[in-house]
Amino acid sequence: MSKVKSSNLGYPRIGEKREWKKALEQFWTGKLEKAEFLDQIEEIRLKHLQKQNDQGIDLIPVGDFSLYDHVLDTAVMFGIVPKRFEYAGGKVSLETYFDIARGTTGAVASEMTKWFNTNYHYIVPELDGAVPTLVENRPLQFYKEAKQKLGINGKPVILGPVTFVKLSKGYKENDFKAVVDQFVPLYANILRELQEEGVEWVQIDEPILSTTLLKEEISLFNDVYQTLNEAAPNVKVILQTYFDSIEHYEDVISLPVQGIGLDFAHDRGQNLAALKKHGFPEDKVLAAGVIDGRNIWRANLDEKYAILAEISEIVSKNQLIVQPSSSLLHVPVTVKSEETLDGVLKGALSFADEKLHELVILTKGLQDGKEAIEKEIEVSTNAIQTLNESSIRNNTQVQEAIQNLHTYKAEREAIFNVRQGIQEEAFQLPLLPTTTIGSFPQTQEVRKQRLKWRKGEITDAAYEEYIKAEIKKWIEIQEEIGLDVFVHGEFERTDMVEFFGEKLAGFQFTKFGWVQSYGSRCVKPPLIYGDVSYKKSMTVEETVYAQSLTDKPVKGMLTGPITILNWSFVRDDISRNDVTNQIALALRKEVEALEENGIRMIQVDEPAIREGLPLKHENRESYLNAAVYAFKLATTSVQNDTQIHTHMCYSDFKNIIDAIKALDADVISIETSRSHGELIYAFEENTYDQGIGLGVYDIHSPRVPKIEELTRNIDRALQVLDPKLFWINPDCGLKTRGINETVAALKVMIEAAEQTREKLNAEQTVNI
Template structure:
């Protein structure tokens, strides 16, 4: 009988100490030549493969590594380079690859958006100008590398054709089937070459099957995989789904593939229920995702062993693969590096390396019997129990507040129309007021001073004086630029979530708990491990100081409850929405203190609302209702003349426009630059009657936009939006940009606003 196997779906790219990020940024800065850069990347890639081998993983993924983004990798494998990058065919050069992702002085970068409901961003492939062709077989290259250099018979990981096209742009939905069919021969060629190479396992990722798809799309999946099976019938293809359950279970398990990968963590029990009800084909393997690939809590091995036992009642051990629920791309590398963390919390954590160990251990338990891992089960249970019984998870004051939510007002005192009149009198802003989203460049010097302060080489007073000097410098710059509403710049903040988590009870931060967000941008999500509560004012000192330097309004800047929730690793012992409301109540106190100290514009950013949408449309309403409630719980206690702003970025908002309106924010700013104004279409069908700023230029690219570009974006927006409600701003904060390019871009933005005002006045006259 074949032994039950352990497998992994993907591993973090960034290295234990972000070696990947450092090499990328050195290469971009010209400090690392191409050959040295590629050598460093190879070393990181091989190190991660060797680690998985040493951990005892039987089926190791290859090709999941990327120099930037795996969706972009798939696009360039098919020669999908937008015309503006002057690609002439053949293998896509490294320079062109990065140009697509980051833009050039003469070409706008491709759009970037969220990977399903995660905080990872992918580069959106553009299919409207290029006919796809297979210019390189990346999966084969990575397979050969692992085989030749490490003697690892790896499992190539490929983004499946239906998901790839579904995540792309540049075609009509009515043409979806024909576009997918363009790629089928190319995928067939990839699989044929892998089969000829002697590859045993291939992981074909089709997470789109965990979303709500149409009957026609499901039929297309059946047709596509029939053709792929005919092209390479000897390959053991695992059709891999993750992030949720599959609705069309019977059809999916009947597909002509050798294995089906299902998520048994984020499926709300639906995959398990379907497995028990409909069974599983005897000619296929089930790749059971039982270890959480997206959160960082230690697995309850007793519970997971019981889950596998239930699965084994339907699927024999010989046809079972034990694995994570998804790629481990979404978690940090190893808990081992967290040497100073509280032991109770540390013992309850599991990052990528620890999850590999859990997978191997559970595989042993299935094959040799649960009794053989009883000692490890007892250790995991004890660690989890210790955290659950800690005082941090048993704050009666917080628990009582959640039980008494009905006593808190979660609606503004008056409708927006009334508030708008009051605010117009209070602020006297010009038509099309200009502002920025919040942060200004975090230069190397700013980061250095913060590090010196954290290391004790700078006193608290010295650091505060330095931050004040930076604030004053940028208040002066904003005065010179002629902006209408200022921000203080957020120089005291490392990350928009981390900063608040450090000041609220119930949060813990790691030293090396980095995960990739987009490109070389890595973030350290906080761990919400206990009950969240307000401790002391978090933003008041810096904001009030900035306001004292100018007669222009300065916005108080907060991160909203749903973004803090979605950008954190959240405890899983209580309902997720209870955690959101705990955060909202803490932010509510901060909002009230800002108002008491004379700050009358307060921006509560919610860039992550859209990304938190459940993959199933049937679950959207309950999520959006909870998100809107948490935002309003945090912001509704202020007076009519206090203007609440919010910001969202990089998402398709058309489907949630009603929820955006329900937030009842006085002003909302939304990214629209990379999507080339497509977001504006949402407002052609839906009248939006509150203040709104559609980002007029892309801050994620280092290029300074031209006046004509910004003017075009403004003019397009004003075709569907009321000029009296329209604000002009960049699409996101300027934290990652340099000072010179930021000032230059803002100068262009202010000029574009002035020209737009002149046009409106001429039209009115």
Template sequence: MNTVKSSNLGYPRIGEKREWKQALEQFWAGKLEKEEFLKQIEEIRLQHLQKQHEQGIDLIPVGDFSLYDHVLDTAVMFGLVPKRFKYSGGKVSLETYFNIARGTTGAVASEMTKWFNTNYHYIVPELGEAVPALVENRPLQFYKEAKQRLNIAGKPVILGPVTFVKLSKGYQKSEFNTVVNQFVPLYADILRELQQEGVEWVQIDEPILATAISKEEIALFNEVYQALHEAAPNIKVILQTYFESIEHYEEVISLPVQGIGLDFVHDAGQSLAAVKQYGFPQDKVLAAGVIDGRNIWRANLDDKFSVLAEITEVVSKDRLIVQPSSSLLHVPVTVKNEEALDEILTGALAFADEKLHEIVVLTKGLQEGKEAIQTEITASVEAIKALNQSSVRNNTEVQEAIRGLHTYKADRQAPFSVRQGLQEEAFELPLLPTTTIGSFPQTQEVRKQRLKWRKGELTNAEYETYIKAEIKKWIDIQEELGLDVFVHGEFERTDMVEYFGEKLAGFQFTKFAWVQSYGSRCVKPPLIYGDVSYQEPMTVAETVYAQSLTDKPVKGMLTGPITILNWSFVRDDIPRYDVANQIALALRKEVEALEENGIRMIQVDEPAIREGLPLKQEKKQSYLSAAVYAFKLATASVQNDTQIHTHMCYSDFKNIIDAIKALDADVISIETSKSHGELIHAFEENTYDKGIGLGVYDIHSPRVPKLEELTRNIDRALQVLDPKLFWINPDCGLKTRGIDETVAALKVMVEAAEQTREKLLVKKG
């Protein structure tokens, strides 16, 4: 390597217009034969490699592409298939692969959880049921494909053994080293075969190094990578970290690898400070992640070049790689298709393709001198300046409100013990009240009518009539099912964040800026690009209409400030918590509007609290405090007999239970069905004294649960939770499910609740 190189860590899988998603869903629906499906997927994969090659990226990742999830890919590469899927060895079939992720009528899907502090979900590997074996060398397969089809000598990407085992389940903590060492010979085989094929660079991702790991685990890293180096001494391994700066910097840079990849975007310059303070080994390459891989804003190339210049004071250019801070999996594909956006905003955006261009420009600047890229530098600085000076980022009313936050009350009028009695009297609910989380199935017809309305083919009045008809249909279904607390179904909403962003000032929406959330589920996060403010009521009309159709309480449904924050691309020119509080103040006005219009149960969902949790232990409390404050700022102004609900996804509950209590919600529901036992165990160790619903069945799988499953889940929960505080609900919204399966599953849920009530009354009697 004679000079600085450019590199990428991973490219978005979904395609510019979600071609990947469309192929997957057509295949699952039986509308695409397997051979044609695989052909389409191969074309998409090769197009992505070709685009990176044409951009001028030197080290192009191969093997980062996935049909569902890269962690699942790693598991099936080692034959780790849970017994319930009746795997008989050898290469894991495509059908079994998807069954693990999605479940079958006879086998529950593997657990899905958040990928570190992102909104990407991975499938949790289940260890202990099968002995790992290398049944398919995926990195080799994709390397050969790129070489043979495009003449690209790619950089194979592999999830590292320590992180892989850390993210898995099915073993005791005391067995961790032993389990990791089971995989080392398999990784060694992968590297040996890559070496035989003539591979030069391999990227092994170990993001666990950015978390609080122990000295003992660092010692394990040393043993593992020494063994891998001995197995394939001619392979150059880049040990790649991302999302935050690494713990144990001096030990990590001493590991027996040829390159270290560090995040120079997050953690406020700690990586740069560590390089300058402790130096960097003369025999290693530094892969410097200076372009933000997780946000969509154009880089100030002057600032980025300065960071690289400081790095080159320690690391010579021939030992430097310029790259993004993480895989570009977390950002949309390209800005070029966003033709409808304001020119000032477009000029300040950079999606995956634009970020790769920034990397190439910076690499050129290091190779040829800053003057060679001065035009690009000036353009980036001017574009960012134009957005910062625009009126949308200078709303004086909003900015004054943030400066005067101390004038807003962020605590309920009375403690829960008082509110509980008033709410029992107001609502007169039975023991173990049943409800749902908020959304009901968004059928193809619902989406079709919304699209017609957006295109102007339906008038506002016609669309409103259609939405009211859907609301009435589902109010009637809820009456027939015998649910105790209703919802209006959210048929007017595309997405739980997008809907609110469209109605609040300071947000902008795109046409094609999709990112993968899990499986084929793609989301189009709004861009919070300006000061956020309330415009007009957002949910009142639909909720009040639903309430007019029934004597049962109907919950108002809002998305909470932290979830809106964490599921958006957030402006980076002001503190993130200021943005959260701007959103909270806007939502506070909507909560008050619902209450004024007779809605006395209001659910403010916070499923994404887990996503924003910092990886560093010392930063977690300040984040949780800010999250609690924003939630309370949005909800605390209601009367004592108005019941505040919230919903969140399972997120190491025992580690954040104090923060969950501090939210002071009257009722919390938690997505738990795939981790039910683990969560119940958390309640055995911690007391929770407010209303709570643990999701009693999994909505992510297209199956109707059995009655005995649900009664077992309920009974287990009631061993540690007060029946007077326990609610029964699915574990998440039902938007993605079919109508028939939704009705059938809820019927079973109501029956399970009734059976349990009867048992409790008999026991009490």
């Protein structure tokens, strides 16, 4: 009897205790020699493979591991290095690899943006006329490593050519097919070499198939994969999609590959419906992604088995592979480390290792019959039901508020033009006011004091005094360097979502639930597991204290409802819109508390609005409408002379500009420095007539910008934006930067603002 196979699409890189992150950062700071660094990284990588093997996974991914980002890995494999890094050809050095990602004193890092609709960031490849060459066969290298050192016959994972080029920049849209065609022979070489090594299965990721594509674009896939199939006919290719249903189902399942990977967790039932309607080829395998690779809730094994049973009525069992819906990169490593979590919650959780176990159980059930896994099904059902029946998920006051949202005002009292005049009179700011986004450097000492406080080694009072001292120091620094609008620095906060989650009901936090955001930057998303409600003020004390130290306005700093939602692991028993509005109502009370205590500038950050944008165009309007409503629900109860700011990250700004206008924020700042010029083009095509700050320098790089760079960025922006509405700021918070570089960079920024003001005033005088 043929065996139903289990498969994984990718495993978290960071390690159970973030060993990967620690090794990277020690190497970057010179505390770890290159050889020792590579040895440590290899040990981590092999441990991850062995864990999957021990779980009993049949098809174990190799080559999914990365030192920074898998898209960057693909670029350097083909010798795609921006000219400014002076690459001379051949295998890309480790040093150049990290320079592309992090920048150098003389070269700006490559742009970084969100990986589809996730909170993972990838490095955008810059093609710019480059002639790609296969300088290193990474999949082959990792396949041989797993086989030789662990005896694992792995499944190489490769980012597909169409998706890779789609995610790249530096070519004209009309040249897309020609650019893809440049890469196809190189992919063919990779597959030939894998074939020679005896590789059986290869996973080629083409998640772009889950976005809205034109019918004619599918023909390109046919040409590409026909060529690859002919190049290595003995290699079985699984064309892997994820994050949504595929478009043009019949065309995709007819592509010349041996397997199709479909997401049955985030497809909204559409992949399953298409499968039932159109069937599936008898000569291909269906890799069924039934376990949610992006959330941390225990699978209802009864429901998942039922889906597989439906699929197996259409696709024979010997054609089925059971797998996650996507790479497990997006979830923490293991629940086993969470020793302090409440038992009811812990019982309903499933991280990467637990998801692998769920795959094995479902594979066994499909192979041997449902009765073989009845005990495991009962355990999962009981764990989920116990959480659903708990008091934290049944807060009647919160649920009644959601049912009566129509009673809450969600519009400002006056339109922007009226508010603008009132606020100009109230704040008396200069032309091109300067500010920062919110956080200042969190030094090792800040983190040390917070850890001591959390461990109970210092009292609450002592910790509060320490935080006040940091606030006072940075208020004085801001006075000295001459900023116009201050922030308190956020020294009491670890993460912009975690901080609020710790203070709101309905949230829980893990100890080791880290996931990679970008590079070595790991975040620990909160778990929204119950009804969200406001308990007490969260930011008033620190903000009011900071304001007492200066006559300059100090912004209150909050994280917006959509960002809290998108950067959390969200309960899956009610709609995401209901959860968002629960958060918005809680934040509304904090906004009102800040205003009541004299804080008249309040920034409610929404950097994650874009990343939650559905991959299908037809679903975007409803998402954006819900996002706008939640933001306004949180922010519109204030007076006209209270100025509402927001901050967001740039990505396809022109495609969501109507929604951004609809937020009706008085001032929006946008993270743009790595793609500043591209965003300016968006304003040439679209009018934005409210306050706006385009980040004038990149905070992700340690380099201090030159004044010429900043004045150029400002001048370029002012060609399309009204100087009376333009603010000058860094492109993001400064939490991860050092003190000296932060102060130096801000001084340059302020000097650039002053030079531009003088120039504008001189031009105005001449015109008069």
